[in-house]
């Protein structure tokens with residue numbers, strides 16, 4: 127398998143680079159390389175045993191050969207691969223880096239332990255959501271939520287292997303198929319954990335502290351998954367009047383940033399419900415600490431260029447503005463307690479429910495001009511001077527990349 131994967135990786139890098147030249151004379155060459163990738167995927171599918179994994183790989187090959195992408199990509203989103211999950215084709219990247227799709231491939235294996243946790247959270251979601259309504263606004267309702275597939279990344283190439291690394295893709299939307307009937311978020315758990323352990327934990331705790339935090343490193347995965355599932359669900363929390371298009375017309379960037387804030391905050395609050403805390407054995411103080419560290423990791427990644435980094439800025443600014451978090455001159459850190467975090471997030475959720483989710487454009491823009499980084503440069507400059515820019519990024523060492531050259535490796 128490694129040999130076939132290695133071929134797909136190399137072809138993906140070549141296609142991604144060739145296309146970036148935007149030279150019409152090279153189109154036929156990159157088309158030819160895509161067909162080679164399709165052949166390598168077919169060879170790979172012959173070595174798999176799991177039905178859905180085979181189906182997924184074969185469908186990817188079909189798309190590369192010009193098959194009906196909307197139909198095939200939607201079918202793939204409905205699979206539940208137990209052996210290998212493969213992507214090979216055009217994929218979006220970070221908004222703010224490029225709005226185009228770029229050729230990418232990734233190979234991932236299912237993470238059964240974290241999947242069980244996420245499935246557990248889903249099973250308890252109706253009850254947890256009722257609690258959330260009581261905490262924030264009884265007019266909130268949940269529109270359809272999409273599936274969550276948790277994997278560990280084993281190989282990647284093309285745009286997906288560039289920077290910053292993605293730990294999740296929303297498919298098939300991220301491959302350019304909008305409004306598909308079936309959707310799922312594919313999470314790379316090992317990347318997500320590495321981001322937390324090598325960046326959030328290393329950098330953030332120098333700048334923020336949760337007074338009652340008691341982080342146990344062995345449990346981080348559980349919290350990350352619970353919150354991220356909550357964030358995903360959070361994108362589907364609405365009110366009857368909710369219509370993001372009205373705000374988008376006035377300020378598209380503000381609309382995108384605020385939608386990420388809503389998802390973040392609802393994700394945090396779902397993790398704070400008694401239902402999820404009991405059912406998933408979550409502790410409020412550990413949750414607050416992990417959330418604070420992640421908030422800073424996002425924030426330091428250029429809040430004006432990435433909606434989720436902008437969203438982190440909004441939340442921290444809001445917590446400070448309302449006295450839930452303070453600058454501590456002695457330690458040089460922002461400090462708060464887990465109770466402050468919960469109080470601040472609940473208030474923020476109520477504020478946004480009354481403005482953004484209620485379709486009140488005037489109130490939304492008043493909020494945005496105070497907290498969104500692209501509309502409040504002075505606050506952003508002050509925060510950036512305090513936090514500094516992140517100096518770390520993940521990189522992958524992939525021995526599998528060279529396995530095409532020697533079968534002994």
Ligand SMILES: [Zn+2]
Pocket residue numbers: 357361386389
């Ligand atoms: Zn989001």
